[in-house]
Amino acid sequence: MTVLVIGAGNMGLTYAEGMSKSPFLKKRNIMILDTSEEKQRQIGKIEYFDGFKDLKDCVPAADIIFVAVKPYHAEVLFQQMKPYLNNDKIIISIMAGVTIQGMQEATGITKIVRAMPNLPAKVGQGITSYVSSPEVSRIELFTVEGLLASTGKAIRVSSEKYIDASTGISGSGPAYVFYFMQSMMEAALQMGFSENDSKVLVSQTFTGAVELFNQSQLSPNSWMERVASKGGTTRAALDSMDDNNVSDKIKEAAFAAFNRAVELGETH
Ligand SMILES: NC(=O)C1=CN([C@@H]2O[C@H](COP(=O)(O)OP(=O)(O)OC[C@H]3O[C@@H](n4cnc5c(N)ncnc54)[C@H](OP(=O)(O)O)[C@@H]3O)[C@@H](O)[C@H]2O)C=CC1
Ligand SMILES: O=C(O)[C@@H]1CCC=N1
Numbered sequence: 001m002t003v004l005v006i007g008a009g010n011m012g013l014t015y016a017e018g019m020s021k022s023p024f025l026k027k028r029n030i031m032i033l034d035t036s037e038e039k040q041r042q043i044g045k046i047e048y049f050d051g052f053k054d055l056k057d058c059v060p061a062a063d064i065i066f067v068a069v070k071p072y073h074a075e076v077l078f079q080q081m082k083p084y085l086n087n088d089k090i091i092i093s094i095m096a097g098v099t100i101q102g103m104q105e106a107t108g109i110t111k112i113v114r115a116m117p118n119l120p121a122k123v124g125q126g127i128t129s130y131v132s133s134p135e136v137s138r139i140e141l142f143t144v145e146g147l148l149a150s151t152g153k154a155i156r157v158s159s160e161k162y163i164d165a166s167t168g169i170s171g172s173g174p175a176y177v178f179y180f181m182q183s184m185m186e187a188a189l190q191m192g193f194s195e196n197d198s199k200v201l202v203s204q205t206f207t208g209a210v211e212l213f214n215q216s217q218l219s220p221n222s223w224m225e226r227v228a229s230k231g232g233t234t235r236a237a238l239d240s241m242d243d244n245n246v247s248d249k250i251k252e253a254a255f256a257a258f259n260r261a262v263e264l265g266e267t268h
Helices: 010-020 037-044 055-061 071-084 100-107 119-123 138-151 161-171 173-190 195-214 220-227 233-243 246-267
Strands: 003-006 030-033 050-052 064-067 090-093 112-116 126-132 152-156
Touching (some): 003 010, 003 055, 010 030, 010 037, 010 064, 010 119, 037 050, 064 138, 112 138, 112 161, 119 126, 161 246, 233 246
Parallel strands (some): 003 030, 003 064, 090 112, 126 152
Antiparallel strands (some): 112 126
């Protein structure tokens, strides 16, 4: 089986690296195409990937085409790919918003998987949700899930609505975590810590809290109660967040990403 990755950016290259370690593929069975010269140079330095500049040189040989370009590049890309496609090939798209029906119409082929990964895939800690068109067989889906899980975990969802929803939770989610980290680091700096100490204090607090959560059956609320003593410092912080409706604001932000994913699907 041969996989072609189109778009060697943050996610495309990460997936190419992940898939190259997958038992479903041999390293040399990954082709990568990117239009940027800088990316082509970068791919050229990785001896086990075959880099390409032209669709005609790689699309015909691909069984699975992994599309990792920005949603606004999809239309032109699909138009250019169409002459080299047939119904034996599977497209896996990780583009936010771009719908299965839209991709079927644009490419003229039926086997489409729509997936939503996230950036921790870079360190093998990603979570990718996916859904496929009915034309993708069970055995093909087994391979697809294996490839998607090569960068962390993969879950199959029941409809595209949940791909847009997971964009709002896990796809964009790492940025929400970084937002919180940034604010805490700025507070630490304002309290007089050095940049390095601020970084260690915040980073280890996140790692430790997530590890506690992962190693237990307790909800985040229960863990909050365990940190907060009555009349103590944590209660002061949590009350301040509640007074400022921080929880509602975080939910609003997640829905803003969800709604934007739906909107992207209507325009691409
Ligand atoms: N970043 C993230 O955390 C996540 C991203 N996604 C999705 O992944 C996709 C890729 O995002 P990301 O990796 O961040 O994007 P990047 O911009 O890092 O990478 C995209 C790459 O594709 C290249 N490119 C553009 N058009 C073409 C084309 N026609 N053929 C080949 N290569 C092309 C770009 O070149 P150039 O720079 O010259 O345009 C760029 O090198 C997006 O659709 C996004 O919605 C999904 C989940 C998480
Ligand atoms: O911001 C974006 O549109 C992409 C999709 C999810 C994460 N990054």
